[in-house]
Amino acid sequence: MVFQRSEKKIFISLVDVPKSYIDSDMIEKLSNIFRRRIIIQFESLSLDKFFDPIRDQYHSTEILRYFIFNHSISDGDKKCIIVRKDLFIPILTFVFGEAHLNGNYCIVSTNRLCERFYDRTPNVEIFKERLLKEIVHELGHTFGLTHCLNDLCVMHNSFTIEDTDRKSIYPCESCFEKLDEVL
Amino acid sequence: MEGKKITILIVDDELIVRESMKNWLEEDGYVVFTAENADDAFNFLGRREVDIVFLDIKMPGIDGIEVLKKIKSTYPFIDVIMMTAYASINTAVEAMKLGAYDYLTKPFDPEYVSMLVKKIVSHRDLERENVKLKERLESALKQVHIVGESKGIKKVLKSIEEVAPTDVSVLITGESGTGKEMVARAIHYASMRRFEPLVVVSCGALPEGLIESELFGYERGAFTGALYKKKGKFESANGGTLFLDEIGELTPKMQVDLLRVLQEKEISRIGSNKTIKVDFRVISATNRDLRKMVEEKKFREDLFYRLNVYNIHIPPLRERKEDIPLLVEHFVKQLRRRMGKDIEGVTPQALKKLMHYSWPGNVRELENAVERAFVVARGKLITTEDFSFMGNEDDKFDIPSGLSLSELEKIHIKKVLEECDYNVSQAAKVLDIDRTTLYNKMKKYGISKK
Numbered sequence: 001m002v003f004q005r006s007e008k009k010i011f012i013s014l015v016d017v018p019k020s021y022i023d024s025d026m027i028e029k030l031s032n033i034f035r036r037r038i039i040i041q042f043e044s045l046s047l048d049k050f051f052d053p054i055r056d057q058y059h060s061t062e063i064l065r066y067f068i069f070n071h072s073i074s075d076g077d078k079k080c081i082i083v084r085k086d087l088f089i090p091i092l093t094f095v096f097g098e099a100h101l102n103g104n105y106c107i108v109s110t111n112r113l114c115e116r117f118y119d120r121t122p123n124v125e126i127f128k129e130r131l132l133k134e135i136v137h138e139l140g141h142t143f144g145l146t147h148c149l150n151d152l153c154v155m156h157n158s159f160t161i162e163d164t165d166r167k168s169i170y171p172c173e174s175c176f177e178k179l180d181e182v183l
Numbered sequence: 184m185e186g187k188k189i190t191i192l193i194v195d196d197e198l199i200v201r202e203s204m205k206n207w208l209e210e211d212g213y214v215v216f217t218a219e220n221a222d223d224a225f226n227f228l229g230r231r232e233v234d235i236v237f238l239d240i241k242m243p244g245i246d247g248i249e250v251l252k253k254i255k256s257t258y259p260f261i262d263v264i265m266m267t268a269y270a271s272i273n274t275a276v277e278a279m280k281l282g283a284y285d286y287l288t289k290p291f292d293p294e295y296v297s298m299l300v301k302k303i304v305s306h307r308d309l310e311r312e313n314v315k316l317k318e319r320l321e322s323a324l325k326q327v328h329i330v331g332e333s334k335g336i337k338k339v340l341k342s343i344e345e346v347a348p349t350d351v352s353v354l355i356t357g358e359s360g361t362g363k364e365m366v367a368r369a370i371h372y373a374s375m376r377r378f379e380p381l382v383v384v385s386c387g388a389l390p391e392g393l394i395e396s397e398l399f400g401y402e403r404g405a406f407t408g409a410l411y412k413k414k415g416k417f418e419s420a421n422g423g424t425l426f427l428d429e430i431g432e433l434t435p436k437m438q439v440d441l442l443r444v445l446q447e448k449e450i451s452r453i454g455s456n457k458t459i460k461v462d463f464r465v466i467s468a469t470n471r472d473l474r475k476m477v478e479e480k481k482f483r484e485d486l487f488y489r490l491n492v493y494n495i496h497i498p499p500l501r502e503r504k505e506d507i508p509l510l511v512e513h514f515v516k517q518l519r520r521r522m523g524k525d526i527e528g529v530t531p532q533a534l535k536k537l538m539h540y541s542w543p544g545n546v547r548e549l550e551n552a553v554e555r556a557f558v559v560a561r562g563k564l565i566t567t568e569d570f571s572f573m574g575n576e577d578d579k580f581d582i583p584s585g586l587s588l589s590e591l592e593k594i595h596i597k598k599v600l601e602e603c604d605y606n607v608s609q610a611a612k613v614l615d616i617d618r619t620t621l622y623n624k625m626k627k628y629g630i631s632k633k
Contacts, residue, residue, distance in 0.1 A: 005523075032523035055290075061203060089203040092293045101209050119410070125607055126618070146212035149372060150326045151381060157211070159294035173328050176520050 005035045006183060010139065011079040013043040017110065021082065026132045029169060033136060034078075034143070035183050047085055060087040060098040060107050067105050078142045079105050080135050086111040096158055097134050099141030106138035112161060130164050140171060143182050148175050189304050190214045190232065194224045194250070195239040195266065200289070204237060211297060221250045228254070233261055235284075235303055240267040240274060248277060255282040262303045266291075301378035320344055323372035327365045330513045331506035335498035339366060342495045347373035352445075354430075354490050355468040357497030360547030360615075363468035364428060366495060371424040376464055379423030384416050386437075387429035388620060394437055396453055405454025417450045420463040430490065431471035431482065442486045465490060500542040500549060507537055510546060514553040515565070526557060529565040536567050551613055593628040596621070605632040 010030065012022055019040060027038045050058045050066070063081065073079055087095050087109040096113070099106035113130040116122045136154045148155040151163070153172035158164040171179060191213050193204045201217040208215045216231075218224040220242060227233070236254060240247035251263055262284040267274070275286040285299055320343070329340065346353055347370045355363045364383070371381045389397055396406075400415030416425065427433075433441065444450055445465065449458045467490045476482035500507070515528055529537070533556075542548055556569040586594075596614065603609040611621040625631065 032521060035523065061206070088290070089207060090199050091203045091289055091291055092207065093290050095293070098206070099210070101206065129608065141210055147210055149377060157297060159297065170521055172326060173517070174325055
């Protein structure tokens with residue numbers, strides 16, 4: 001079986017996030033997993049209107065909604081928005097990210113991926129690996145993948161940073177097979 | 184999730200809550216519907232079978248408690264979870280008395296809600312136990328990908344099938360790299376505890392001074408540096424499976440402590456007098472001869488018998504060489520997906536070379552060898568030349584004499600890091616240690632990329 005690469009693209013949109021967060025190794029891995037070209041772009045967007053002063057967090061669903069209604073994207077292309085702010089959805093205390101299941105958009109926050117958040121010494125390698133896993137996870141949802149029971153699969157739900165650290169950057173074989181059907 | 188999908192109905196007058204919960208639960212693979220009031224909810228329940236209802240306790244015009252009563256009297260098999268923005272003990276108690284499964288205050292802890300739904304799913308599965316068993320086993324084996332057709336591996340699969348539905352302790356034995364953790368995972372995913380956590384403890388990797396706090400957890404201020412309270416591994420495994428890898432490396436003191444936990448099924452965090460009940464299944468693994476260690480008084484006999492209720496032995500790869508072609512095919516397929524390289528397999532000559540090697544590092548060594556060859560391969564098939572790093576079977580690892588164990592460790596870590604171009608994740612994988620341990624060792628030995 002030969003895997004065909006798609007003409008469709010994946011945009012990684014950085015909102016107030018330095019380009020150095022996404023290195024060439026991450027781009028290559030993302031491109032291999034989703035078999036698409038990865039394009040990094042900067043988004044000049046103020047997140048203030050999505051801020052909830054009571055929770056001191058930013059409403060991820062509203063940010064996604066803003067992109068869905070205000071940005072045009074070619075059908076089949078995907079966009080992953082990366083922000084530094086802490087995200088929430090109304091029913092949960094926080095989220096690492098959120099995705100539009102089977103849609104075009106997803107969002108990832110880097111806020112809780114840094115060791116500094118846990119009062120530990122920052123480590124760039126660990127941070128980048130976590131960021132890559134969260135991007136793959138949320139993009140996986142946009143391709144229709146749901147949470148996987150296997151705690152080593154990237155589609156396993158992360159409730160804590162330890163969950164993220166335990167899992168691989170790759171989908172398990174079952175999730176890869178599901179991905180094959182839609183790629 | 185296999186079989187029939189669990190259907191959830193969310194009843195809440197706030198659109199934003201309905202949408203958030205729907206999106207979030209759909210990511211877990213459930214079928215989710217919403218209703219904004221009680222009338223819509225009952226209309227829906229009359230038309231479609233629902234497993235779980237999330238019900239807001241305060242909605243305009245109707246009391247959620249009244250809705251709960253009506254749901255439980257008409258549809259007693261539906262599990263109802265009440266939601267509220269304001270916690271009130273009296274309402275919570277009333278809801279639970281009326282048959283609510285649980286009572287949540289917004290915003291929810293994501294882990295708690297997810298576990299709650301999984302618990303309900305797991306109970307519902309229990310009721311359909313016999314139908315589900317075969318299906319569950321197939322799904323578990325698909326998850327972990329135990330590959331092979333040999334008599335030895337078939338025996339292992341048969342054992343997993345036999346022991347998974349029970350709750351007995353399992354001891355997995357086999358040389359390093361044979362896939363003991365994979366077998367443990369297969370048992371967990373095929374068991375009734377699969378929706379609960381699988382907690383892995385690598386007994387050999389736990390530093391002497393940290394074993395107790397890692398396993399038992401601690402309260403804030405229990406010792407210098409205990410800034411927060413922390414759950415230990417025993418507590419984290421509650422309801423699920425505790426996998427104790429390299430069990431032969433446990434210190435005599437920890438053997439006593441572990442035996443006590445297994446007998447009494449309760450623990451206390453360090454710095455606390457409160458006992459916490461724990462219920463988990465134990466799967467342990469070792470590459471050492473535990474029976475011999477018992478004879479030599481290095482391992483407690485009582486603990487050995489408690490852990491070794493059911494034994495699964497995984498044969499080394501050299502004793503099941505007929506599995507090598509299937510394993511190679513599996514690894515190539517996996518790497519092709521991960522690396523996006525259009526490689527279809529290995530040449531017959533290369534396969535012959537792999538079949539003639541003795542694989543002291545077993546399946547893990549084979550996996551690493553295929554990965555290295557895959558990276559350097561230029562054609563559609565991996566050739567013998569791509570495996571040239573394997574050398575000849577007679578090649579010996581050249582160890583300078585008079586080295587201490589830590590000097591040898593430093594040399595080996597440096598060599599592997601250089602081979603992996605200082606990619607720490609890849610080097611950690613080759614060395615079979617986690618990344619944090621490798622970082623610590625690099626710091627200890629002053630190793631860094633020049």
